[in-house]
Amino acid sequence: MEGEGRASRARSSGLPAGGAGGDCPGGAAPLPGSSGSSALLPAEVLDLDEDEDDLEVFSKDASLMDMNSFSPMMPTSPLSMINQVKFEDEPDLKDLFITVDEPESHVTTIETFITYRIITKTSRGEFDSSEFEVRRRYQDFLWLKEKLEEAHPTLIIPPLPEKFIVKGMVERFNDDFIETRRKALHKFLNRIADHPTLTFNEDFKVFLTAQAWELSSHKKQGPGLLSRMGQTVRSVALSMRGVKSRPEEFMEMNNFIEIFSHKINLIDKISQRIYKEERDYFDEMKEYGPIHILWSASEEDLVDPLKGVASCLDKCCKATEKRMSGLSEALLPVVHEYVLYSEMLMGVMKRRDQIQAELDSKVEALTSKKADTDLLTEEIGKLEDKVECANNALKADWERWRQNMQNDIKSAFIDMAEENICYYEQCLATWESFLTSQTDLHLEEASEDKF
Numbered sequence: 001m002e003g004e005g006r007a008s009r010a011r012s013s014g015l016p017a018g019g020a021g022g023d024c025p026g027g028a029a030p031l032p033g034s035s036g037s038s039a040l041l042p043a044e045v046l047d048l049d050e051d052e053d054d055l056e057v058f059s060k061d062a063s064l065m066d067m068n069s070f071s072p073m074m075p076t077s078p079l080s081m082i083n084q085v086k087f088e089d090e091p092d093l094k095d096l097f098i099t100v101d102e103p104e105s106h107v108t109t110i111e112t113f114i115t116y117r118i119i120t121k122t123s124r125g126e127f128d129s130s131e132f133e134v135r136r137r138y139q140d141f142l143w144l145k146e147k148l149e150e151a152h153p154t155l156i157i158p159p160l161p162e163k164f165i166v167k168g169m170v171e172r173f174n175d176d177f178i179e180t181r182r183k184a185l186h187k188f189l190n191r192i193a194d195h196p197t198l199t200f201n202e203d204f205k206v207f208l209t210a211q212a213w214e215l216s217s218h219k220k221q222g223p224g225l226l227s228r229m230g231q232t233v234r235s236v237a238l239s240m241r242g243v244k245s246r247p248e249e250f251m252e253m254n255n256f257i258e259i260f261s262h263k264i265n266l267i268d269k270i271s272q273r274i275y276k277e278e279r280d281y282f283d284e285m286k287e288y289g290p291i292h293i294l295w296s297a298s299e300e301d302l303v304d305p306l307k308g309v310a311s312c313l314d315k316c317c318k319a320t321e322k323r324m325s326g327l328s329e330a331l332l333p334v335v336h337e338y339v340l341y342s343e344m345l346m347g348v349m350k351r352r353d354q355i356q357a358e359l360d361s362k363v364e365a366l367t368s369k370k371a372d373t374d375l376l377t378e379e380i381g382k383l384e385d386k387v388e389c390a391n392n393a394l395k396a397d398w399e400r401w402r403q404n405m406q407n408d409i410k411s412a413f414i415d416m417a418e419e420n421i422c423y424y425e426q427c428l429a430t431w432e433s434f435l436t437s438q439t440d441l442h443l444e445e446a447s448e449d450k451f
Contacts (some may be wrong), residue, residue: 016022016284021315022169028367062335064193088192093196095122095123095124096120096121096122096124096193096199097120097121097122097193098118098119098120098186098189098190098193098208099118099119099186100116100117100118100182100185100186100189101116101117101119101186102116102117103115103116103178103179103181103182103184104116104117104135105173106137112173113138113139114137114138114173114178114181115137116135116136116137116182117130117133117134117135118132118133118134118135118136118187118189119133119207120130120132120133120208121211121352126205127205127209128209129209130206131438132209134208134210134211134212134215135212136207136211136215138163138181138185140207140215141160141185141188142160142163142203143207144203144207145157145160145188145204145218147201148192148198148201148203148204149347149351151203152197152198152201153348153351153352153390154348154352154355154391154393154394154397155195155197155198155354155393155394155397156292156341156344156345156346156348156388156394156397156398156400157192157198157344157402158187158191158192158195158341158344159188159337159340159341159343159344160185160188160190160340161180161181161182161184161185161188161227161340162340180333183333184333184337187333187337192204196394196400206218238358243319244360246353247391250349250352250391250394250397253349253394253398254349256345257342257345260345261339261343261345261346263344264291264335264338264339264342265337265339265342268329268332268335268336268339271327271331271332271335272332274327275324275328277326278320278323278324278327279324282317282324283321283322285313285316285317285320288313289308289309289311289314290309290318292306292307292309293306293307293310295379296310305438307432308437308438311434312430312431312434315426315427315430316426316427316430319423319426319427319430320423322423323419323420323423326415326416326417326419327416330412330416330419331412331413331415331416333420334408334409334411334412334414335409337408338405338408338409339407341401341405348394351390352390352391352394355383355386355387355390356387356390357385358383359380359384359387359420361385362379362383363380364379366380
């Protein structure tokens, strides 16, 4: 039953049945529905020609994780596997619900930080209860992201919001920043929960269920500092060495990522600038209407027109505020999330290349007979399986991510278009009503003059 559940989920997600990024007994199976080269979006996607000056953004680069760990944590209980079984004509059944809310400030003698309440509700058998409530700070989310990258180096891990923010835009602990981060953390956890492989990661389960002291104890497990430093040095060395011949499909993938990164960063910068200009316009408009009211007090013959203009400005001001809210809640977070995704994709490609570079170095050593040939032959066989697993995992997750990206971007742009239509129609109707009232008043006055 366990194999059937895993295979069923693999069919519905496009991932290899053995678990993307995991061990592949007997060699990795060919990727279902894939050909020699992955179908990429055209290079014209999000095409903009003008260049923009860079904004100064403070962000913390994530260190490259260990390339050797390929051990996805799949569920082992029969009940959990039954919950996963999905027939072709049945909709997806969601069995993990996560909410991030109630940010709380903590002040100590050493630091000030924010924790967030995380409520998890689930029907999965591998959980000890159906509901959990814990509090986590940003560092805990960062730990989870690093553990996922370590366990699944060629899966596309959802991005976290930056630790630092755009200079001069917002203070670190003001309400707007905290709420923006809360929403981003909520999306981060729910994207993991919806992922066909990451959702069963053991560290993810610990993150959702363990109390603070239990999580702290769990973090101390694993390789020590010296071991991690050695792994990092080896990863850097393999990265510097590079790969001799990257497969064509990954060359296309890398080219797409570079183009996508440039375009989405450009759109993000322009969108942020438009939002700032819109806010400046809104602030000016709020002061514009009251001036007409004050003016009407000293112009007896213009009282009605001036008050009418003030009323129109007030309605347009409210419509502008609603439009800005839609922009900040619908478009901007989606665009910026995919800016962060573009950085994550570059990291995934580097880790894939490092795995292949490790294989290339062993093949080169065998060719030059610099070491025990029998030992090298055995290591090369294992590395070939590892590379094939990594490649299949990335190809499957790439198609899944690409489809999600297209849906998210398209939906955000459609929502923006509808918001704009609604805004301009509302403002147009407001001013047309004013003009009609003034025209009717003018006709009445002209008629009275004739008599």
